Amino acid sequence: MTAESHSTYAVYPVGKIAFIAGLQWRWLPVRGRAKMRAEAREQLASRWVSLPVGDAGEPGSLLGTLVDRGETPVRHRQLASLALAVQPSLAPNAYGVFPLAEGRWWFVAVVNGLLSPYGDVVGSEQAVRAAVATFLMALPVPADGWTLYAPSGFFDGAVSRLEGLSSLLQGREAIERARLHKTESKTALSLWLLSGLLIGGAWWGYHVLQSHQDEVRRAHAQALIRAQQAALVQHPEQLLKPWGGQPDFASVLKSCSGLWQQAPLSIAGWLFNTAVCSNKGSMTLHYTLPKGGTVGDFAARLPALYGENVRAVFNIPGAADDASFTLPVTITPVTVPEPLLPGEEQIQRMTSYAQRLNARLRFSAPRVLNQKINQTEMPLPWKTYSFTFITDIPPDRLFASTRFSGNGIRIQTITVALHRSRLTYILEGTLYADN
Template identity: 50%
Template sequence: TLLGTVTLTDKTRRKGGRHTLASMALAVLPALPEACYGVFPLPNEQYWFVAVSDGMLSPFGDIVGDEAAIRIAVSNFLQITADPAAGWTVYAPSGFFPDKDTEDKALSILFDSKVGLRRARLSKTHNPQVLWLWGVAVVALGVGYASYSVWQTQQENARIAAAQAALMARQQLEQQAPADNLKPWAMQPRFPSMLSACSSVWKEAQISIAGWVFNTATCDDHGKITLHYTLPNGGTVGDFASRLPVLYGSDIQPVFNIPGSADDASFALAVSLSPPEHPEALLPGSQQIQHLTSYAQRINARLRLSEMDASTQLTQGDVKNLPWRTYNFTFITDIPPDRLFAPTRFNSSGIRASSITTTLKNNRLEYTIE
């Protein structure tokens, strides 16, 4: 089940019924090859871009815009998506991609499948009448609660006024901007720099050492990456211990889970990281959180966020609320993060990573950024 929103810009009165609209991307999917992308002309010099990878709609497709916007969308899709073995099937108006072998197919031909149209129907979930009833109930509860609270508020007004006067006097003495050493993002390496440094190490890591198979690699903000390998059938810790110095030098020593099942081998490598000379300015308001969340939604990544306390102890008995909000986050994706968060694609102001973990799952790499 897919849940989304649709903005209707025309004022045409629509007939009653549950299924009056459909997703154009889902409707044409059954008629498209497993690896293709296409640009189809629309009225008013607009175009529609749709892309299919491994038989599934790409999150970088289903975009409507003018020619410039569509060309940017196609470029982003091709940069991030791996080329299929048999190459892409490309649909476009004649001359739109002069350097590619394209097929000029009418969009109406792709809607012949009744199965595709039924699958693409949209069901309305917004009910203004129910929302209006809920609104009336909420207003009634709010009025009752406000009336009950008035007398309590009046009793505390005098005490609050005195406390506010004292607080305002103290704040007038503390209007200076907080020092850089109070900014948590000033003490850690910049996000793109850490991604690039960690990526350069784990991309050179061996997929197998003496038969032991790569499992995970965790790169932290202290400049260390720890790689783990899993014991194969017939393998021994001695095989791994003797092979590792040949690959990485005699100063790199393995660590095994002994005592225990002795089926995990790990070793640590240095990663060159350094904090920025000066912390960058933050994006205004909640813009960065919205930007990161939207990015995760666009590429179908998993994102978890939790807010931390923004106050800090400046002196004994003196706690100050700092002019920023701090969040912990976990971002999980199968797209290499050094490409995903390259400075040309994503403004990472104020974002820092404490660790980046690469895990081999079902012969594919998964990246977890925290």
């Protein structure tokens, strides 16, 4: 049995099953096959597998995805996650390193009997050693210590078990649980391709018609803008709604989360610390220096991940143990301000939601502002509250439009902080409500 390697994963064939090492794992605060498939589709994954975690109070799932772009050599084999298949055979708190073909290695980790998202890494010996270091620095040592699985001498001075991968692949139930599901069926894909051909055939005729319709739309839009400007002259209070000129709640969450979810946990050995996303259109990420790393390593690695235009900033003069860089975030502001809820209803609605989730929520005292209109000082018909919302649940899931309405809520910054292997999300913003 040999492992066939690819860019970020490896195939370990055993009989009629091809075990995949190196899936991308993430925790989600939802369960259900349909939701997992939808999430895998958003990540452009061809295969996925999920494992329910948590309890009734905080249900969730560990989702593993494979993006192979059709290059995985299945050869009439069924695909399964190697990490999930061997996990029941490992000690409750353990990590292991196993040699694969072509000089590649595989790192897997289990914490409290569950697969760790830090594990399931395929790469060179150097890359795998870095993954082990990241795992050990991010998690506290269990009371009874870690159980190691590795070739003799791989970890200097450490006692490790020598089990091979094949000896850990025991139990039909574990293998069944590890099977990967297809994100899209062949039938659906065929229909999609056929639809694409039909659409392509009609594109030329549509393009000719579209050019004419664009001219009509532009004329209509200009007329609408002129009408809106005239209405604002007659009703100047419309100019005073500040939430109308800011990005809405959902837009900030979607844009920021899409960026921080792609951020690596470590860069050249430096560990992720915090990410601060602003509604002004930027995100600054901070990484902390572990033992043995250098600022030169980080500065050399960063352009390979984010391009030559992204530069690292270090706290120099100083301890030189913090590296940061800033990325642009595309956030579209609201053009028409939405109606507000009464202040008491707004406050109770958001507070009740935080209490159900065991999140921390702080409000400032309400502020009622005045505005000068035609040389007359007039009180505005709304009031504002500053708030801070702190949670361990990813906010893009927590505040999905199907769960929570963002009317009158504007986010200034979202901070993501890693502490003891858990991410904490801090949302700071303003809530607008009718008097």
